[in-house]
Amino acid sequence: MRNLLSIARKEIKIALRERLVVSLGIIILLLLGVALYGGYLSYRQQSRIITEKQEEKRKEWLGQGDKHPHIAAHYGTFVFKPKTILSVFDFGLDTYTGTSIYLEAHYQHEFMFRPAQDHSSMIRFGELSAALVLYVLLPLLIIFLAFSSYTKEKETGTLRLLLSQGASYSSITWGKVLAYSILLIVILAPYIAGMFILSSRGLSSAVVPDVAVRTVLLVLIYALYIFIFLSLSVWVSLKSATGRNALLTLLACWILLVILTPKAVANLSESFYTLPSMRAFKEGIQKDIRDGIDGETPGPVRRARLEKEYLTRYGVDSLHQLPFNFEGVSMQAGEEYGNMVYDIHWEKLRAIFHRQNSMGSIASIFNPYLAIQHLSMALSATDLYTAIDFEDKVEAYRRELVRKMNNDMAQNSRYGEFYEYKATRELWDEIEDFSYVTPSAFEILRYYKLEMISIVGWTTFVVLLLHYSNRKSKPIHG
């Protein structure tokens, strides 16, 4: 243990005297600072806009004046996806999922104002987020820090001297890993502190109730990710004859893990599980609503059946004799049928999303980069499942809004007098303002079991790999 600490101290001293390492460390720190500050400015600006617009739309809803509830249902309202404080760290899918959605009767509108729409094609390479710096660029720093950790000792002969003085491979290897870990902690400390300060500001946030837990988990999984890359880099150096070989091997691994595999997995999952176009998706829904899911019960037939059912149930001959406005019931029934059709199509679409995501999750077992990317987005509440959760809650809100409008129409107006009835502010007040709370981190992490297994598995693997290699290594083969 004492040798391990001596070696770690020596490595730190040497690394701090290496210009390349110090320069790269400063660059990474600056990039993280810029990314964090940029993310925070964007968060503050978007949060302000979203709050303002949400209040403005709420006022418009409440101040829309007296009108027929169904017209109000079509007048609709906007809801906005709140920015979470952790999106400062990892933008995730926020750039692509849009910020607001228009709610009205009969239609499930798609998200509007996707930030990616305002960017050039360069957005495909990702925005400069702190997460991007950590999971893409930091491994490069680690590679430059550790590629020559052993090869330089071998090439200069200091390894033989080290071993002859009583140091074991185990103490040398773990001493190096410890030294580089300390250096990275020092480089990242200001950033981690900044992240905790920002997160603590968001503790009162109603959107993500468990920011502290998420922040701690983020630090933990990134620590493991960095450890994996660090250990692999030291291992490659241990196994390589020259620094050049080690560097080329590690850069090839970086390109494979960080550039090629993620793109290949995304392309393959799209090829295997192709999503329908938005137009085809919407046309499918319209067709099923128009003709019925079985293709044989078009809208008029369904309405006629509903009329018959109600006349029979209430023992009357005419819709006028019903104690409520049948139009309200019919509209709600039409709404519910539309919802059912939408759910069927939406479930099919989601099944494709799930399959595509599953491919990514399976691939993450072999690639810790994919695992960290998914987990980082999940913990930052900017992942697919949080987006889906938001959409589900928005849709539930829309359905409740429409249901209340239709019920009010059924209960308070008479059959045949469609436009004569006007609901008042009292009804609009009954619709509570939309507010969103993300699922807890642990609920979301249920979707990322493979990714968690991957990170833990890779950590165990590199520890065992180094342990085994330390035992088997000899300074001279023969």
Add this chain to the structure above:
Amino acid sequence: MLEATNLTKNYGDFTALNGLDLSIKSGDIFCLLGANGAGKSTTINLFLNFIEPDAGQATINAMDVTKHPKETRQLLSYIPENLMLYSNLTGLENLDFFCGLGKKHYDKEQLEELLKQSGLQPDFIHRRVSSYSKGMRQKVGIALARARGARVLLLDEPTSGLDPKASNEFSELLLDMKEKGVATLMATHDLFRAKDTGTHIGIMKQGILIEDFKSEDVSFHDLEKLYLKHMH
């Protein structure tokens, strides 16, 4: 102190060392002469336990180096042909670090004194090793051996490439270590240094120790003739 019994090492079909029997006592300096590939460095690597023997045994202080690698390494100090230290550290920092590995701890003044006693110019003690000559690095190696209280010195052509003055200084340091009872095994091509410094001289050829005698029993001229005879 140092003993090899039927020590053998093969690399495939090539026998690098063939049944070496050798005994070096405290205060002895055993100089191994021989052409490149004669088995000198292999012998040293076997005592260092950097390679494993195919047969026989290498012991230090009666401990088999393969069975007691930690204990035997605590007793020895190794200086290769070109002692490479950490170039970004100063001589003193290097010495401090390597002493720490041997669980020896000295304060700054003691380390400075050790380096001075080993002949390193005082103004180089706090300079980075990247500015050192080979002779200076070898002196740090000697300082390290002293600091560690090494009972055994394994030297692999330590004076190769040194100028005569530096080579002579190095020999004096070895003789000083000899007086302190250190057992030294030195592989070298330098006949003059072997005769001048060594207490025993061995000549190796194709992995076999073909000559083994006390250096006082032979003149430099006879040693040269004997050496050249075996080289042909």
